[in-house]
Amino acid sequence: xxxxxxxxxxxxxxxxxxxxxxxxxxxxxxxxxxxxxxxxxxxxxxxxxxxxxxxxxxxxxxxxxxxxxxxxxxxxxxxxxxxxxxxxxxxxxxxxxxxxxxxxxxxxxxxxxxxxxxxxxxxxxxxxxxxxxxxxxxxxxxxxxxxxxxxxxxxxxxxxxxxxxxxxxxxxxxxxxxxxxxxxxxxxxxxxxxxxxxxxxxxxxxxxxxxxxxxxxxxxxxxxxxxxxxxxxxxxxxxxxxxxxxxxxxxxxxxxxxxxxxxxxxxxxxxxxxxxxxxxxxxxxxxxxxxxxxxxxxxxxxxxxxxxxxxxxxxxxxxxxxxxxxxxxxxxxxxxxxxxxxxxxxxxxxxxxxxxxxxxxxxxxxxxxxxxxxxxxxxxxxxxxxxxxxxxxxxxxxxxxxxxxxxxxxxxxxxxxxxxxxxxxxxxxxxxxxxxxxxxxxxxxxxxxxxxxxxxxxxxxxxxxxxxxxxxxxxxxxxxxxxxxxxxxxxxxxxxxxxxxxxxxxxxxxxxxxxxxxxxxxxxxxxxxxxxxxxxxxxxxxxxxxxxxxxxxxxxxxxxxxxxxxxxxxxxxxxxxxxxxxxxxxxxxxxxxxxxxxxxxxxxxxxxxxxxxxxxxxxxxxxxxxxxxxxxxxxxxxxxxxxxxxxxxx
Numbered sequence: 001x002x003x004x005x006x007x008x009x010x011x012x013x014x015x016x017x018x019x020x021x022x023x024x025x026x027x028x029x030x031x032x033x034x035x036x037x038x039x040x041x042x043x044x045x046x047x048x049x050x051x052x053x054x055x056x057x058x059x060x061x062x063x064x065x066x067x068x069x070x071x072x073x074x075x076x077x078x079x080x081x082x083x084x085x086x087x088x089x090x091x092x093x094x095x096x097x098x099x100x101x102x103x104x105x106x107x108x109x110x111x112x113x114x115x116x117x118x119x120x121x122x123x124x125x126x127x128x129x130x131x132x133x134x135x136x137x138x139x140x141x142x143x144x145x146x147x148x149x150x151x152x153x154x155x156x157x158x159x160x161x162x163x164x165x166x167x168x169x170x171x172x173x174x175x176x177x178x179x180x181x182x183x184x185x186x187x188x189x190x191x192x193x194x195x196x197x198x199x200x201x202x203x204x205x206x207x208x209x210x211x212x213x214x215x216x217x218x219x220x221x222x223x224x225x226x227x228x229x230x231x232x233x234x235x236x237x238x239x240x241x242x243x244x245x246x247x248x249x250x251x252x253x254x255x256x257x258x259x260x261x262x263x264x265x266x267x268x269x270x271x272x273x274x275x276x277x278x279x280x281x282x283x284x285x286x287x288x289x290x291x292x293x294x295x296x297x298x299x300x301x302x303x304x305x306x307x308x309x310x311x312x313x314x315x316x317x318x319x320x321x322x323x324x325x326x327x328x329x330x331x332x333x334x335x336x337x338x339x340x341x342x343x344x345x346x347x348x349x350x351x352x353x354x355x356x357x358x359x360x361x362x363x364x365x366x367x368x369x370x371x372x373x374x375x376x377x378x379x380x381x382x383x384x385x386x387x388x389x390x391x392x393x394x395x396x397x398x399x400x401x402x403x404x405x406x407x408x409x410x411x412x413x414x415x416x417x418x419x420x421x422x423x424x425x426x427x428x429x430x431x432x433x434x435x436x437x438x439x440x441x442x443x444x445x446x447x448x449x450x451x452x453x454x455x456x457x458x459x460x461x462x463x464x465x466x467x468x469x470x471x472x473x474x475x476x477x478x479x480x481x482x483x484x485x486x487x488x489x490x491x492x493x494x495x496x497x498x499x500x501x502x503x504x505x506x507x508x509x510x511x512x513x514x515x516x517x518x519x520x521x522x523x524x525x526x527x528x529x530x531x532x533x534x535x536x537x538x539x540x541x542x543x544x545x546x547x548x549x550x551x552x553x554x555x556x557x558x559x560x561x562x563x564x565x566x567x568x569x570x571x572x573x574x575x576x577x578x579x580x581x582x583x584x585x586x587x588x589x590x591x592x593x594x595x596x597x598x599x600x601x602x603x604x605x606x607x608x609x610x611x612x613x614x615x616x617x618x619x620x621x622x623x624x625x626x627x628x629x630x631x632x633x634x635x636x637x638x639x640x641x642x643x644x645x646x647x648x649x650x
Contacts (some may be wrong), residue, residue, distance in 0.1 A: 002404050006412040006441035007638025009404040012371040013439050014642065015629075018432040019621035024348035025051070025340050025365040027283065030333045031092065032085035036062075037340075037350055038069050039365060046616025050081060050094060052107065053350075053364055062107055068097035071127040071282075073143045073155075074183070074538040075583055075613070078127035079283025086133050093129050093138050093162075100125045102138065102160055113167045114138065114160050121145030121152055124170070126160070128186030128283040135222065136162045141186050141282055142173065150582065151537045154179050157187045157198060159222060177216065177224040183207070183538070185282050187224065190243045196224055197241045197249060199232075199279075204541035204549075207279040208423050208453070208460070210234040213241050213251055231265065237457075239276030244289045252276035252286055257457045261287060261297065261309065268311045273301040277328055278423045278453050288332035290355060296337040298326045302381070302393060302454050303428060306339050308355055319353050319360045322346060325427045338363075342429035344379050367430075374402035377438040379428055386450075386477040390462070393448040393455060394478050395428050398487070399441045406441065413492035413636045414443040416479045416515070418508075420499035422463060422471060422546070425454045436625055440640055442632060443488060449474035449504075467546035468527075468560035471504045476514045491516065492636045496628070498522055499584060499613065506562035506592070509569045517572045517635040519628045522581050522613055525588040526563040528554070536582055563588065566595035572602040572648060574631045576624050578611030602648035604631070 023040030026048075030036070035053045039061070040046070047068035049061045063069065071077040083092035093104050093114065100123060103111040118124045125143040132139055142158035157176040166172035176187065181200035188197050196218055201211040213231040216224035231251060232238040239259055241251040252259050252275050259276030261268045269275070275297055276286045287309075288296045295309045297316065306326045307316040323341030327348065331338045335355040342348040350364030377397040384392040399412045406412065415437060419426040426446035434444045448454070449471040451463025462470050475495060483490035495518045497505035502523025509518045524530050531543040531550055548556055558564050577589045586607060593605060606627060608620045615621050630646035632638060 003407055004404050004441070005639065006399060006406045006410060007633060007636060007640055009399075009401045009439065009441040010641050011375060011401070011436070011439035013375055013432055013436050015436065015622040015625040016618070017370055018436045018625060019618040021347060021370065021432045022618070022621050023616070024327070024342070025350050026327070026329055027079045027081065028329050028338045028340060028350060029082065029331045030338070031083035031090045033333070034090065035331070035338050035350070035352065035363060036081070036083060036092070037364060038081065040616070042616065042618040042621065045610070046618070047097070050092065051364060052090070057363075059364060062092070063094075063105070063111070066098070067111065069094045070097040071095040071125060072097070072100055072122070073125045073127035073141060073282060075536040076281050076538065078141070078281040079129070080127065082129045082131040082138070084131045084133050091131065091133065093131050095126050095129070102126045102129065102140070104162060104164070112164055114162065114164055115166055115173065116168050116170050118145070118170065121148045130186060130189070132189070133162070137174075137222075138162060139176065139187055139189075141184055142175070150533070150535065151540055153537050155182065155184050157184055157224065174222065176222070177227060181212075185279075188242050189218070191245055191247055194218055197243070199238055199241060204544040205234065206423065206542055206545065207239070208237050209545060210236055211238045211279075213238045215249070231262070239279055240284070240286055242287070242289060244293065244295075245291055246293065250287065250289060250295065254457050259286075261295065263311060268295075269309055269314045269316060272456065273299055274304070274454055274456070275299045278421070280424070284328040285330045286328045288330040288337065290332050290337070291334055294355065296330055296332055296339075296353070296355075298328055298330065298339070300454070304454070306337070306341060306351070306353065308337075317358070320358065321351070321360045323349075323351060325429050342427070344428060345373060345376060345430055347430050347432075372402065375439040376400070376430060376435050377444070381428055384478050384481050386474050390450065392450070392474045392478055393452065395426060395446045396482070396487070397434055397438050397444040397446075399438050399443050401439055401441065404441070411486065411489035412441060412443045413494070413632065413638070414445060414479065414482055414488035415494045415496050415632070416475050417444060417446045418449065418471065418475055418495065418497035418501035418504035419446065419452070420497070420501045422449075422451050422467060422500040422504070423453060423460060425452045433625060437629070440629070442638075445478055445482060447475045447478050464545055465548050467543075468503070468507045472508050472511060475504060475508060476512050479514050494518055494632060494635070500524060502584070503562065507560070509571050509573060510562050510565035511568070515571055517631055519574045519576070519631060521576045521624070522578055522584050523562075523588070524584050525561065525592045527557040527561045529588060529591075530584070531557065534585055534587065539583070563592045563595055566592050567599060569596055569599070569601055572631065572635050574627055574646070575603065575605045576627070577605070577607045578613065578615065579607050579609050580612045583613040600650050602634075602650045604646055604648050
């Protein structure tokens with residue numbers, strides 16, 4: 001056991017290892033009896049491929065380079081594929097990221113386009129496809145740009161012919177209903193094929209504010225007739241809807257303040273916990289009906305478990321295993337349920353649950369310890385007290401190393417992480433990017449500040465009109481509490497966040513004196529610009545909830561914007577940005593840096609070609625992690641043995 005200062009501990013978890021394990025499997029589904037899903041390939045320019053698990057357990061990537069299975073609908077995308085067994089073999093349809101066309105593919109064959117290109121604005125985009133082989137169509141969400149502006153767009157449920165006749169003909173795409181809402185999810189057909197259900201909402205609401213559950217009859221010509229709202233509204237969020245095999249309509253609503261599951265309007269398991277979440281991407285699934293009437297659910301208060309709900313008794317039996325957090329992606333076939341689960345000592349894995357036996361096993365993306373698990377942190381789920389006595393949920397990751405301890409009396413530096421969203425949550429799972437720091441002697445705390453999901457509507461509504469205030473206060477309260485209790489070094493606290501978390505990090509540096517430095521990734525920095533045309537359509541009215549209507553409170557937008565107060569930032573900072581980011585464009589970084597110029601504050605700005613909102617390429621993740629560690633080393637007086645120097649100017 002060596003005695004070395006915090007930050008100087010040698011670690012086998014380098015940036016390349018962390019980057020290689022970045023991302024997770026998503027969008028599981030069945031194709032016949034086989035399980036398929038999408039999986040990241042950081043070393044292949046960050047693309048995602050389709051993975052097939054055959055009945056004999058053999059796994060293979062279906063699509064080689066350069067195919068990238070990702071949708072850009074609403075920029076954050078959604079479920080990009082579907083499949084079925086046709087003529088004895090699998091047939092899949094998928095969205096290719098580069099051109100956003102919908103393709104059909106039989107394994108072993110070359111993908112063939114089903115949809116045309118469009119020269120207008122962002123073109124034609126597709127998400128949440130449902131392969132209806134008996135109809136010869138793919139039902140999905142069509143996003144169509146009508147001009148060059150980010151909000152010149154319409155969305156509508158549509159049917160794409162499977163025979164390829166629409167590959168060069170927009171007119172061959174059949175719209176299922178006239179466009180009447182700004183945002184829609186993909187229609188779900190009832191078991192008898194006579195009805196369809198889908199969700200819709202309009203500006204300025206976000207889907208976690210209020211959505212409508214629409215129900216329509218399927219006419220003889222395949223269009224959706226006489227749609228009517230059967231649940232939801234401006235102040236009720238329906239997160240998912242689907243059909244049970246008996247033809248009853250299941251949906252998740254937060255009408256009680258918690259996302260709970262309902263069947264034809266009747267609550268099935270009323271609890272103060274969440275059976276749903278924020279619909280950031282189309283096709284997320286928190287429940288899946290089974291053939292015997294049971295329902296697979298992802299549920300919890302904070303951490304989300306995988307369980308089986310008996311709708312007749314309201315009883316939920318959770319799957320046994322090491323997984324403490326399940327993602328909102330479920331598929332069910334017979335007595336089989338497939339999900340993606342992770343835990344504090346395992347990265348996300350594809351898990352199959354046998355409902356009959358209760359046995360769960362890993363069938364894909366199996367976690368393998370790339371290093372001795374003794375280098376992983378042992379996180380603690382904690383609740384802190386913030387301003388006005390309010391609760392703040394957080395995950396504390398103390399430094400941990402099997403062969404090193406710090407000198408007696410030395411307290412570790414800590415990095416306070418603010419998650420993105422901000423209507424989201426940091427899960428308590430193994431993350432090698434966090435272990436990259438903790439194994440070197442730098443603590444990390446993830447703050448699920450007021451506004452986060454997983455704790456009921458009242459908790460997430462704390463951020464209404466208070467973005468840039470409540471989140472900043474909560475992060476500071478947790479940081480100072482760790483220092484006051486002797487867990488963290490008060491003089492060596494950093495703040496770090498990406499996207500909305502980047503806004504919180506920048507606002508924290510500009511308006512508090514809690515942190516010695518900060519790392520800001522692809523952030524919102526200018527609220528006025530971001531809220532008046534500089535971002536994409538989906539979030540273009542988001543600030544009306546988080547800050548207030550711009551026409552009514554323009555001064556609040558200026559007051560809360562980090563760019564307004566950039567000249568007040570005195571702590572060193574690192575700014576990281578993708579140059580292809582249309583959600584938080586690099587122009588905001590340019591304005592922030594111009595306002596901070598001449599202040600002699602040490603800083604670095606790294607911009608990455610080919611990266612959008614969130615980094616996907618392995619080389620980008622490596623550079624960003626190493627730069628972040630170098631910042632902390634220089635500011636905190638650390639001496640990590642393997643960090644390339646980052647040049648700070650100012």
